[in-house]
Amino acid sequence: MKRKLYILMSLVVLASMILTACGGAAPATEAPAATEAPEQPAAPAATEEAPAKLKVVTITFPQEPDSLSPFYTGMWFSQITQPFWLRGLWRIDNQGNPVPDIAAEIPSEANGGLTDEGKTITVKLNPDAKWSDGEPLTADDFVFTYEMILSDKNAVSTRYPFDTKVESVTASDPHTLVIKLNEPFAPWLTSIFAGTNTSTPVVPKHILEPVFQKDGTLDNAEWNRAPTVSAGPFVFKEWESGSHLTFVRNDNWFGDKPKVDQIFFRFVPDNAAQMAAIKSGDSDIGVYLGFDELPDVESSGTAVVGTDQGGYVESWFFNFDPKRSHPAMQDVRVRKAIVLATDREKITQDLLHGKTAPVGTFWDATPPFGDPNLKPDPYDPDAAAKLLDEAGWTLGSDGIREKTIDGQVVKLKLRYITNSRDIRKNGVMPVVKQMWAKVGIDVELVNNANDVYFNDYANNGPLYGDFDIAEYSDAPSFPDPDVSHFRCSEIPTPDNPAGGNFQGYCNPELDKLFDQQTTTVNRDERIKIFYQIEKIMHDDVVWAGMWNDTDLWSVNKRLTGVVFSGATCFWNVTDWDIT
Amino acid sequence: MVNYIVRRIAQAIPQLFVISLVLFALMQSFGDPLATMGARLPPRPEDQARLRRQLGLDQPVIVQYAVWLIGNDWMKIDKDGDGIPETSGTRKGVLRGDWGTSLVTKTPAIKVIAERIPNTLLLMVPSEIIIIIVSLLIGVYSAIRQYSLFDNVITAASFVGFSMPVFWLALMLMYTFSVNFKRWGLPYLPTIGMFDPQVGKTPQQIVLHMILPVTTLCIISTAAYSRYVRSSMLEVLSQDYIRTARAKGVRYTGIILRHALKNASLPFVTLIGLDIPFLLAGAVVTESIFAWPGTGRLFVDHTARADFPVLMGILMMIAVAVVVFQILTDVLYSFLDPRIRIE
Numbered sequence: 001m002k003r004k005l006y007i008l009m010s011l012v013v014l015a016s017m018i019l020t021a022c023g024g025a026a027p028a029t030e031a032p033a034a035t036e037a038p039e040q041p042a043a044p045a046a047t048e049e050a051p052a053k054l055k056v057v058t059i060t061f062p063q064e065p066d067s068l069s070p071f072y073t074g075m076w077f078s079q080i081t082q083p084f085w086l087r088g089l090w091r092i093d094n095q096g097n098p099v100p101d102i103a104a105e106i107p108s109e110a111n112g113g114l115t116d117e118g119k120t121i122t123v124k125l126n127p128d129a130k131w132s133d134g135e136p137l138t139a140d141d142f143v144f145t146y147e148m149i150l151s152d153k154n155a156v157s158t159r160y161p162f163d164t165k166v167e168s169v170t171a172s173d174p175h176t177l178v179i180k181l182n183e184p185f186a187p188w189l190t191s192i193f194a195g196t197n198t199s200t201p202v203v204p205k206h207i208l209e210p211v212f213q214k215d216g217t218l219d220n221a222e223w224n225r226a227p228t229v230s231a232g233p234f235v236f237k238e239w240e241s242g243s244h245l246t247f248v249r250n251d252n253w254f255g256d257k258p259k260v261d262q263i264f265f266r267f268v269p270d271n272a273a274q275m276a277a278i279k280s281g282d283s284d285i286g287v288y289l290g291f292d293e294l295p296d297v298e299s300s301g302t303a304v305v306g307t308d309q310g311g312y313v314e315s316w317f318f319n320f321d322p323k324r325s326h327p328a329m330q331d332v333r334v335r336k337a338i339v340l341a342t343d344r345e346k347i348t349q350d351l352l353h354g355k356t357a358p359v360g361t362f363w364d365a366t367p368p369f370g371d372p373n374l375k376p377d378p379y380d381p382d383a384a385a386k387l388l389d390e391a392g393w394t395l396g397s398d399g400i401r402e403k404t405i406d407g408q409v410v411k412l413k414l415r416y417i418t419n420s421r422d423i424r425k426n427g428v429m430p431v432v433k434q435m436w437a438k439v440g441i442d443v444e445l446v447n448n449a450n451d452v453y454f455n456d457y458a459n460n461g462p463l464y465g466d467f468d469i470a471e472y473s474d475a476p477s478f479p480d481p482d483v484s485h486f487r488c489s490e491i492p493t494p495d496n497p498a499g500g501n502f503q504g505y506c507n508p509e510l511d512k513l514f515d516q517q518t519t520t521v522n523r524d525e526r527i528k529i530f531y532q533i534e535k536i537m538h539d540d541v542v543w544a545g546m547w548n549d550t551d552l553w554s555v556n557k558r559l560t561g562v563v564f565s566g567a568t569c570f571w572n573v574t575d576w577d578i579t
Numbered sequence: 580m581v582n583y584i585v586r587r588i589a590q591a592i593p594q595l596f597v598i599s600l601v602l603f604a605l606m607q608s609f610g611d612p613l614a615t616m617g618a619r620l621p622p623r624p625e626d627q628a629r630l631r632r633q634l635g636l637d638q639p640v641i642v643q644y645a646v647w648l649i650g651n652d653w654m655k656i657d658k659d660g661d662g663i664p665e666t667s668g669t670r671k672g673v674l675r676g677d678w679g680t681s682l683v684t685k686t687p688a689i690k691v692i693a694e695r696i697p698n699t700l701l702l703m704v705p706s707e708i709i710i711i712i713v714s715l716l717i718g719v720y721s722a723i724r725q726y727s728l729f730d731n732v733i734t735a736a737s738f739v740g741f742s743m744p745v746f747w748l749a750l751m752l753m754y755t756f757s758v759n760f761k762r763w764g765l766p767y768l769p770t771i772g773m774f775d776p777q778v779g780k781t782p783q784q785i786v787l788h789m790i791l792p793v794t795t796l797c798i799i800s801t802a803a804y805s806r807y808v809r810s811s812m813l814e815v816l817s818q819d820y821i822r823t824a825r826a827k828g829v830r831y832t833g834i835i836l837r838h839a840l841k842n843a844s845l846p847f848v849t850l851i852g853l854d855i856p857f858l859l860a861g862a863v864v865t866e867s868i869f870a871w872p873g874t875g876r877l878f879v880d881h882t883a884r885a886d887f888p889v890l891m892g893i894l895m896m897i898a899v900a901v902v903v904f905q906i907l908t909d910v911l912y913s914f915l916d917p918r919i920r921i922e
Contacts, residue, residue: 056776064880066616066683074618152659155633157616158626219685241684241694242872242880243773264776268870269880272750277770280758498624 055260055578057559060274060283064242064267069224070200071149071156079197083570084247084263085232087255088201089123089177089193092479092567094308096367099571101195101255102129102137102202102231104175109522118184118521121192123177128254131204132228132235139171142193144205153217161191184519186526187480196479196567204229233258233574242267256574259561263573278303278554285562289552291352297554304557305355307550308564309365311478314546317470321504326414326468327405333391335541338414338469339377340384341439342432348547351428355552359545361534362476362483365566369481371531374538376545384439388412393440401440413442417462418471419453428546457492463502464492470502473549479567481530482518486542487511503542510536584906591902598898599673599891603644606887612636612682614885632660634682647679647891648672673895679888683881688888691881692874692896698773699861699873702789706796707858711851714801718808719840722816733805740802749795749868756791771870792869796862807850811843818842845915852908856900860893 065078070086073079083091087101098106104124107113113122129137146169148154149162162169165188167180179192190196207229211221218224227236233255234247245265249258266283268274275293277283279300289297289305297303318335319325328334344358364370393401393412401412418429429445436443448462453472455461463470476483484490488506492499513533520526537543551569555562561575613627613636622630631637635646635656651668658666671677678688717737721730753770760767768791769775774784815821816839824834861875874893881889912919 054777058776060771066884067685072685074616074622076618152633155630157618157630158622159629160623160626163625220680224685240872241691242698242876243870244776246776262776266772266776266870267872268771269876270746270868270870273753273771273868273870276750276753276758280761280767280770282757282770282772282775 054262056262056264057260057284057576057578058264058266058282059285060266060268060277060287062267062269062271062274062288065245067224068227068236068239069218069221070203071154071218072224074157076197080569081245081247081265082201083195083232083568084234084573085227085230085236085250086195086201087232088195088199089125090189091195091571092190092565093571094563094565096309096369096479096565096567098189098194100126102126106189114521118188118519119181121179121181121188122172123179125175125177126254127175129231130252130254131206132230132232132250132252134252135204135206135229136174137202137204137231138174139177140174141202141205142177143169143171144209145193145200145202148203148208148212148218149200151212153212155217155219161185161187166192184521186518186520187477187482188521189523190479190567197569198479202231204231234263237262258574259577278556281556281558283554284556284559286554287551289554291355291552294353294355294552302556303554306553306555306562306564307355308553308566308569309367309548310551310566311366311475312473312549312551313359313362313365313475314473314549315362315471316544316546317474317503318505318542318544319468319470319503320506320542324466324504326412327410328391328393328403328412328414329468331391332541333387334393334412336377337384337387337391337439338436338441339541339544340380340387341436341441343379343435344376344546345379347428347431351431352547356547356550359548360538362474362537362543362545363481363530363534364545365548365550366476366478366481369527369530371534374531374534381435381439388439388441395440399437399440400442411442412440413444414468415444415446415466416469416471417446417448417453417467419448419450457497457499457502461502471546481526483514486537487514505542507536507540507542580910584910587906587909591906595895595898595902599648599895600644602891602894602898603647603887604640606885606890607640609882609887609890610885612885612887616884629660633658646670646672647888649674650677678892681881681886681889683884683886683889688892691889692877692892695861695872695874695877696859698871699866699875700858701785702792702796702866702871702873703858703861705789706793706800707851707854709793709797710800710804713797714804714808715840715847717801717805719812719835721805722809722812723835725813730809737802737805740798741806743799745795745799745862745864746868748798749792749865752791752795753868773871788869792862792865792871795865795869804847804850807847808843811846812839815839815843841915845912848911848915849908852904852911853901856897856904859900860897 061077063075063077065073065081066075067073068078068081070079070082082088089103090098090100090106093099100106102125104126105111105113107121107123113124114120115122125137125139131137146162146166149156149159165181165183165185167182169180170178172178179188181188191199193199193202195201203223207223208218208221211223212218215221223229225239230236230250231253233250233253235250237246237248239245244267247263249261268277268283274283274286275296278286278297279302281302286303294305297305319329322330348354348356348358358376359365359370360374360376361370388401393403396402396411402409403412404410416429416432429447433443433445446462446467453462457464474485485500486503486505487501488508488511490499490501491504491506492502510533513529513536517526517529517533520529551564551566553564558578560577560579561572563572563575565571612634613622613630616622635643635651638646646668650670650672652671654668655664656666656668657664670679680686681688681691684691717733721727721733724730756768757770769788773788774780778784821834821838824838825831859874860878861873863875863879865871866873866876867879878890878893
């Protein structure tokens with residue numbers, strides 16, 4: 001018994017010794033840290049003195065890419081890295097214009113690239129184009145990319161538009177790519193082998209074909225997570241899950257040479273932590289800021305705010321379905337009065353810190369498809385009141401307009417539904433309520449969380465129920481301007497529950513124009529059709545734009561030349577420099 | 580003793596089997612992995628149908644569970660969508676060490692998890708050690724000097740520490756020691772990540788980046804743990820045998836360490852035994868705020884995408900660890916308290 005106790009005791013002592021030993025180690029790791037901390041600020045000072053040090057741009061991302069292979073991702077945060085390391089035939093600049101990358105020129109009717117009413121696209125490739133390992137980049141790589149997208153062996157995230165719109169992709173010679181379409185397809189420029197946020201550029205055949213032959217699929221290819229061979233001003237170096245993704249300068253790049261040495265993506269899921277990193281200078285470029293965070297960024301003294309046209313506009317959608325809306329909504333004069341009674345300029349200046357402006361068309365953030373001459377209606381409460389008088393809505397004793405319909409007095413009280421976080425945060429809704437009260441319109445405000453708000457027809461989503469004005473941020477099929485939303489055929493019914501036209505708006509004239517633009521391959525002509533569409537939508541007050549809902553970025557002041565484009569966010573990376 | 584351990588392990592196997600079944604069923608409520616695939620808009624209906632088939636998500640839940648457990652390399656599956664199974668399955672199943680392929684990264688789930696465990700342990704183990712030592716010191720000292728100034732101050736401080744939300748404390752530390760200290764020209768700490776890309780991933784950099792997250796974790800947990808130690812020490816110190824020992828003239832430190840602390844440590848050991856398995860799970864909030872690439876963040880990120888192979892992997896790993904450490908804790912009891920006998 002005594003012996004047992006002795007053994008037990010010595011075990012306890014031993015355990016406590018181990019514990020103290022570990023404990024001793026812990027403060028030891030802390031101690032040097034404490035002494036090192038004061039030394040740290042000296043390090044940045046050293047970089048200023050020695051400009052030979054690496055120029056590293058740190059970009060903070062709230063989400064980590066799932067895969068780098070364009071086949072296996074639909075994530076914006078993976079796709080927007082591509083301009084650094086994987087260029088397509090062309091990319092889209094901040095004005096919405098294509099800039100050639102692997103292509104020698106942009107195909108057009110004039111240069112013989114677009115023939116057969118636009119059903120055949122012939123692309124001349126740059127004969128100097130090379131992969132980062134020095135292998136030539138040829139039309140065969142594009143044909144291989146096409147075949148891999150359509151293979152049943154590969155679980156690619158989307159086959160669009162190759163499964164429905166493209167008939168064949170062939171190489172007539174190593175530097176000529178021929179794409180045949182089933183029908184004229186206007187969005188070809190941004191969706192076929194383009195270097196945009198939503199298109200698959202190209203993958204290296206000489207690397208991936210052996211993998212496909214060996215494994216029978218590309219799903220598990222090493223290249224998907226470590227694309228060491230690519231075609232862009234930078235090339236993949238390292239990806240540590242949850243931590244960072246690094247690209248270094250590609251010396252074999254045949255285009256413009258980058259001025260910085262390394263791009264370092266750091267994954268920072270927490271918003272407030274990203275803000276701290278932006279303010280302390282630990283993040284050179286940050287993304288997904290809210291309008292309310294902008295003054296904080298600017299007052300920090302370390303960063304400025306950048307924007308891009310991402311296609312999204314904060315929108316008002318009016319309800320045209322008489323069964324689900326106020327009787328006044330059927331009258332275009334009332335809809336017009338609502339728009340005129342809202343001082344959108346003041347809202348964007350005061351509540352959104354002047355970082356954005358009201359928009360005149362649904363396509364103002366999809367350049368160049370928005371008509372610059374179609375300006376948003378100015379604030380004019382007198383004209384609004386006059387229109388309401390004309391429509392028969394007269395001021396009641398309580399200051400709210402009313403009208404006698406079928407012997408009953410109906411008050412002009414509208415139901416306004418939204419999901420917008422800016423509205424919630426910055427109090428846009430109460431301001432709108434006040435503005436409308438001045439012209440005698442009363443409003444019931446309903447705010448929903450996103451998951452509730454976007455419930456579909458089958459699940460009785462608010463957009464498919466009773467409302468008069470629905471507000472949220474929406475975009476066309478950006479960077480392509482096509483949108484199905486406003487067509488008669490899209491009005492949801494029990495037979496067509498997937499229909500997206502929750503406004504119940506139907507105008508055969510508008511439908512015809514929408515059909516026409518999808519098959520108009522000539523871009524200039526297509527832009528003109530959109531101008532007509534926008535005119536009808538404006539005159540009929542189908543839609544009104546509150547403000548341009550741009551993506552908001554922070555850019556550290558030490559960076560120069562950074563300009564964002566909505567379609568290819570980092571389109572001008574070779575112009576970036578660190579001062 | 581050996582019999583006892585063997586019996587406990589034998590009991591654990593059906594236990595883990597039931598846990599896996601329940602977890603797999605719960606996975607179905609995590610959402611649809613194809614809902615957005617991480618994009619801003621849902622995939623086209625035709626892509627969704629094809630991917631569901633190619634990834635085997637069109638099968639009934641019970642079939643999916645069977646594939647997860649025992650694999651599908653013994654049967655044919657339909658990949659081209661003609662309704663006729665033609666391709667041999669490639670999954671081996673968990674029982675043969677195949678945890679499936681992550682729906683997000685398309686790499687083996689076990690690899691996805693294994694990449695994060697060293698990072699998480701790097702953060703959690705030093706924190707746990709500091710927490711244990713500091714809370715023992717504080718707890719024992721304030722029990723000996725009950726109602727002294729030190730005890731009162733520590734009591735107040737630990738209530739403040741205990742009731743502080745982790746995210747708030749973490750952000751306050753970050754804003755104070757990183758953002759403001761830098762602005763005031765004082766020595767400052769880095770905000771996020773494991774290292775400065777300009778310098779590279781050196782041990783000094785990692786230690787420097789560990790200071791704030793480790794401090795955050797320690798403040799919160801030490802506050803709670805020191806209270807446990809204090810109260811169980813107080814209980815033991817009032818026992819008759821302590822008085823007897825003192826009357827016999829045993830050295831005071833000897834009484835505290837040998838007689839009091841050993842007996843008072845039983846609840847504390849239980850607490851730590853339950854805690855250690857969760858070191859593997861990481862610290863969800865702290866890792867997210869300091870952008871530390873650990874398992875806690877992995878779990879959150881992959882929950883958002885309903886990546887059930889990875890989620891199942893993490894949860895089963897924790898389940899196994901909990902079972903193992905419970906057995907170990909029970910065994911340790913018998914060493915600490917001879918009244919507890921294992922048969």
